Amino acid sequence: MNSRNIFLIIxxxxxxxxxxxxxxxxxxxANDVSYIIFEKDMMTDTxxxxxxxxEEGEDAKIDLEVQIYGKLRDIDTKFTVVVDExxxxxxxxxxxxxxxxxxxxxKLKGTITVxxxxxxxxxxxxxxxxxxxxxxxxxxxxxxxxSKAIISVTDRLFKPDWWSVNDRGNExxxxxxxxxxYLGTYSEEKYKMFLEELIKDDVVFNGKDMQxxxxxxxxxxxxxxxxxxxxxxxxxxxxxEITVVVAG
Numbered sequence: 001m002n003s004r005n006i007f008l009i010i011x012x013x014x015x016x017x018x019x020x021x022x023x024x025x026x027x028x029x030a031n032d033v034s035y036i037i038f039e040k041d042m043m044t045d046t047x048x049x050x051x052x053x054x055e056e057g058e059d060a061k062i063d064l065e066v067q068i069y070g071k072l073r074d075i076d077t078k079f080t081v082v083v084d085e086x087x088x089x090x091x092x093x094x095x096x097x098x099x100x101x102x103x104x105x106x107k108l109k110g111t112i113t114v115x116x117x118x119x120x121x122x123x124x125x126x127x128x129x130x131x132x133x134x135x136x137x138x139x140x141x142x143x144x145x146x147s148k149a150i151i152s153v154t155d156r157l158f159k160p161d162w163w164s165v166n167d168r169g170n171e172x173x174x175x176x177x178x179x180x181x182y183l184g185t186y187s188e189e190k191y192k193m194f195l196e197e198l199i200k201d202d203v204v205f206n207g208k209d210m211q212x213x214x215x216x217x218x219x220x221x222x223x224x225x226x227x228x229x230x231x232x233x234x235x236x237x238x239x240x241e242i243t244v245v246v247a248g
Contacts, residue, residue, distance in 0.1 A: 032071060032138060033070050033071055033138050033139075033140055034068055034069075034070050034071040034072070034073065034077055034138060034139050034140070035068065035069050035070040035140055035141070035142035035143075036066055036067070036068055036077075036079055036103075036133045036139060036140070036141060036142060037066065037067050037069075037133075037141070037142035037143055037146035037147060038064060038065070038066055038067075038133075038146050038147070038148065038149045039064070039065035039066065039067060039109075039146070040064075040065075040146070040149065041145045041146060042130075042145060042146065042147070042148045042149065042150050043145050046150045046151070046152050047062060047064065047149065047150065047151045047152070048151075048152050048158060048160075048161065049062055049116060049151060049152065049153050049154070050154050050155065050156060050157060050158055051116075051118040051122060051153075051154070051155040052155060052156065052157050054118070057118075058118075059115050059116060059117055059118075060115070060116040060117075060118075060153075061113055061114075061115055061116075062113065062114045062115075062116060062151060063111050063112070063113055064111065064112040064113075064114065064131070064149045064151075065109060065110075065111055066101070066103065066109065066110050066111070066112055066133075067108055067109050067110075068103050068108055068109075068110075069108070069142065070142075071138060072108075073105060074105055074106070075105050076102050076103070076104055076105050077102065077103040077105075077110075077139070078100055078101070078102050079100075079101050079102075079103075079133060079134065079136065079139045080098075080099070080100060080101060080134040080136065081097055081098070081101060081112060081131050081132065081133060081134055082097070082131070082132060082134045083097070083129070083130065083131060083132075084130035084131065084132045084148055086130070087128060087130030087148065087150065088128060088129050088130045089127045089128045090127040090128060090129040090151075090153055091119075091127075093117070093119075094116065094117050094119060094127070094129075094153070095114060095115065095116050095117065095129055095153075096114070096115040096117075097114060097131065098112060098113060098114070112131075112149075114129070114131065114151065116129075116151070116153055118155055122153060122154050122155035122156075123155045123156065124156070125154065126152055126153065126154040126156070126158075127152070127153050127154070128150060128151070128152055128153070129150075129151040129152075129153060130148055130149070130150050130151075131148060131149045131151070132147060132148045132149075133147060157188050157191060157192065159186050159191070160191075160207065161207065162178055162205075162207030162208075163176065163178045163179065163183070163186050163191075164176065164186075168180065177210075178213065180245070181245065181246065181247075182210075182213050182214065182217040182244065182245065182246045183217055183220075183244050183245070183246070184243060184244050184245040187236035187237060187238070187240075187242065188236070188237055189234070189235070189236040189237050189242060190220075190236060190242045190244075193220055193223065193224075193234060193242065194216065194217070194220050197216045197219045197220050197223065198216055203216070214246060214248075217244055217246040218246055218248050220244055221244045221246055221248075224242060224243065224244065228241075
């Protein structure tokens with residue numbers, strides 16, 4: 001193969017690589033534009049919010065993490081967010097967006113706080129709020145999958161992420177740590193009872209501390225034993241007896 005053919009092959013590879021990156025919307029760092037992205041992949045990771053966990057009349061304050069890349073600044077990076085109407089079913093009066101957002105000078109990450117308000121229809125429905133970075137001047141949204149944040153809002157109890165994630169299995173086998181070793185199969189009534197055990201000590205489980213999970217799963221197990229011994233076993237929403245699998 002002569003040098004001319006080798007050169008053409010190299011050029012062809014470079015062109016293919018460039019368009020491949022364009023198709024995947026991979027953005028390279030630039031010195032003239034600051035790209036802002038949300039921390040979560042909007043295609044796979046929704047921020048779930050339930051007013052079940054708030055006092056009556058209390059607003060929900062939701063923090064959304066953002067990151068900056070491309071042009072970095074020695075002053076605060078100020079920007080705004082807007083609602084993506086196509087992806088939003090939550091009425092305007094149900095939420096308040098910050099008037100201005102900011103990533104502090106010298107930092108690569110920041111936080112946006114969205115305020116959500118409870119309304120009676122959320123008792124029987126779940127609505128979506130989609131937020132995107134507002135393009136302005138030399139500030140633009142970054143990679144597509146991280147260019148928006150999706151928040152689901154309800155006043156119903158829902159299965160938490162830590163009881164839903166496939167954290168011990170693989171692409172062909174689902175296995176969840178909480179289900180397998182602590183609480184067993186999810187039911188709404190079981191989850192309510194677990195939350196009641198946490199509330200007794202004013203504890204919030206973050207999905208990560210397995211010592212907390214084990215402690216309160218055991219407490220729930222003891223509560224279930226006491227109810228059964230008294231002749232009033234706890235039943236789930238389908239009429240099945242509630243049990244947990246934690247050892248001890």
